[in-house]
Amino acid sequence: MTIRVRPRAATDLDACARLLIEVHGTDGYPVEGVADPVSWLTPATAAGAWVGELEGAVVGHALVGTPTATxxxxxxxxxxEPLAQILVFGRLFVGTAGRNRGVGERLVRTAMTFAAEQEQRLVLDVMDKDKAAIRLYERLGWQHIGTTTHHFGQGNRTEAHCYVAPS
Incomplete structure (x- = not known):
């Protein structure tokens, strides 16, 4: 099967929203839930977004955005690195049809290339429960820079690991 990663188009949002709902059902990602998936996929801070396709079907998603205070x-x-120029990587998810085929890795590498072309470093946080994502980032050379507590919903929290992409 041929994997294709391309910039996300507005016409992809419905397919991405359905995929996000699937992933939330199987993996609990994102921990905040998916009450409004299209809004979650289109934050005001977005600087770039991509989809991964297999045989023309959207099976994955990733996004890079400008950092916020949170x-x-x-x-x-x-x-x-006080003078670091950074973008935040996130909203990476791959549905069951795209797993174990390299879709997630291709999406991460695409975002890394995008950031490098912008002369930016990528950072991210990943929930402790998302072991497959952690293994992927570490395999690609991302450096663990700390652990925090991610707060969500009505008083919920979970441990999150923070990483920076290789330079």
Whole structure:
């Protein structure tokens, strides 16, 4: 099967929303839930978004955005590198049809290339429960820069690991 990664188009949002609902059902990602998937996929901070396709069907998604005051990974990296130019990587998910086929890796590498072309470093946080994602980032050379507590919903929290992409 041929994997294709391309910039996300507005016409992809419905397929991405359905895929996100599937992933939330199987993996509990995102921990905040999927009450409004299209809004979650289109934050005001977005700088780039991509979809992964297999045989023309959208099976994965990734997004890069500008940091906000609530981005723990951005805060941690700025403490180490105050002048760092950074973007935040996130909203990476791959549905069951795209798993174990390299779709997630291709999406991450695409975002890494995008950031490098912008002369930016990527940072991210990943929930402790998302072991497959953690293994992927570490295999691709991302450096663990700290652990935080991610707060969501009505008083819920979980441990999150923060990473910076290789330079």
């Amino acid at each position: 981005d723990d990974a951005a805060r941690l990296w700025k403490e180490r």
